[in-house]
Amino acid sequence: MEAGIVGLPNVGKSTLFNALTAAGIASENYPFCTIEPNVGAVAVPDPRLETIQSYIATQKVIPAVLKLVDIAGIVRGASEGEGLGNQFLSHIRNVDAITHVVRCFEDPDITHVEGSVDPIRDIETIDTELMLADLQSVESQVVKAKKTARTGDKEAARKLEILAACEQRLAAGEPVRGLSYDDPGAAKALRELQLLTSKRVLYIANIDEDDLAGTGEHVTRVRERAAAEGGEVVAVCARLESELAELDSEDRAEMLQSVGLEEPALAVLARAIYKLLGYQSYFTAGEKEVRAWPVAIGATAPQAAGVIHTDFERGFIRAEVYALDDLVEHKSEKAIRDAGKLRVEGKEYRMRDGDICHFLFNV
Structure with a gap:
């Protein structure tokens, strides 16, 4: 991203x-x-990287x-x-x-x-250009969606409804990013329109x-x-x-x-x-490096493992996870393990910001 x-x-x-x-x-x-x-x-x-390195000696951060x-x-x-x-x-x-x-x-x-400093005018200038471009895009996509909808295509019909909502906002001078849907399918369809003001x-x-x-x-x-x-x-x-x-x-x-x-x-x-961008970080720590890895908020442990290598996600078995506070309190990974603070998490685990992980996999 x-x-x-x-x-x-x-x-x-x-x-x-x-x-x-x-x-x-x-x-x-x-x-x-x-x-x-x-x-x-x-x-x-x-x-947090420097804090981890202060407890786990490593070659680089x-x-x-x-x-x-x-x-x-x-x-x-x-x-x-x-x-x-x-x-x-x-x-x-x-x-x-x-x-x-x-x-x-x-x-x-x-x-x-523009000859003078006026930040709100400047914001509105760019917003206006993006909305005008989006209106052109919406009008073009409406023509295509109508043709498909006539065949009875349900997805095209839903797309037409979303396009109409987008057109209404844009015509009123409002960016599309203010439009949201609880239904995952509709939210996905909105993203797929690739409208500039939806970002x-x-x-x-x-x-x-x-x-x-x-x-x-x-x-x-x-x-x-x-x-x-x-x-x-x-x-x-x-x-x-x-x-x-x-x-x-x-x-x-x-x-x-x-x-x-x-x-x-x-x-x-x-x-x-x-x-x-919707990122949070988890960490890996060892003799070679302490490293922060970007992962989408809400990602599962296998998805997080896949950020390192696709094989890690494909062959994911489990994750061994502990928190930075545990490291500060117990001073080493061994002490964390001995204190029973090392968590074993499976495929359904949702990553938390700041998790320190070891991934076990087999391919």
């Missing part, structure tokens, strides 16, 4: 993308960099990784092919969630494409260095907008984060202290994107 980073021109989108994928922000034991010109691998900082796509900037008329509109829309259709960078800083040296959104408020707490008027307006949508906001100063990403760990810590931050805002952002 991957998230796309979007925004109007000159909002700091590419600066943030480059900082997120810079090697300096990542673990020294794992190479993070740009995979393709617009695709990056991003570390998800997790202090590897955090979980997520993919981030820097999508071409959008301008008014993108849904009609203006600017790089077609490229923008095709790339955003392929990602699983959207991180929307919104300019919340004033700088006379950086021209805003989850995280707003990234690009703030000024004078407002690192993100309490300024522009950010406040974005927070209010996100709250009304049931979404979230992460405030980041792209300029500062870009500088931090280029420093070694010692200089970075000194600079963070000087500006009153405990960690780079990009660390907070990476974890927020991870959550946006």
Whole structure:
């Protein structure tokens, strides 16, 4: 799964993308960099890894990784092919969630494409273009579904009902992500429409260095907008984060202290994107490495094992699981086992965030 980073021109989108994928922000034991010109691998900082390593001696620590796509900037008329509109829309259709960078800083040296800074107007510009593109897609899919429905196809009939609900929302200026179904079949059919505004959104408020707490008027307006949508906001100063990403760990810590931050805002952002994609982490720990593995929230133990290797899922027998608190209390895996705190879980077990696991399999 991957998230796309979007925004109007000159909002700091590419600066943030480059900082997120810079090697300096990542673990020294794992190479993070740009995979393709617009695709990056991003570390998800997790202090639990260091805690595990303090009890289980290992050669390296590897955090979980997520993919981030820097999508071409959008301008008014993108849904009609203006600017790089077609490229923008095709790339955003392929990602699983959207991180929307919104300019919340004033700088006379950086021209805003609309002539002034207004984050809500900017959000509405991109939302409008996505909704217009979705309307075109819905109209096209309605024509095809009607032909199939005439044959008595029940799935096509249900699809028509869902398309009608989507069209009603879009015509009212509301994104499709506000539409939900309790019925798993209908929810699946909605996802299969691949509508742009059905994707989850995280707003990234690009703030000024004078407002690192993100309490300024522009950010406040974005927070209010996100709250009304049931979404979230992460405030980041792209300029500062870009500088931090280029420093070694010692200089970075000194600079963070000087500006009153405990960690780079990009660390907070990476974890927020991870959550946006519906991920949680479980850990494996041994002599070679302590590693965080991304797994979908609600995944079963065999599915989690399959993240490591498909053979682990195919031949899954059981999982041996314990919690980080158990490790802190008992100091070693052997002591956890001796205390009867090592749980044996089967195929139906739903993974919990922070589980430390050993998988047994046979193929």
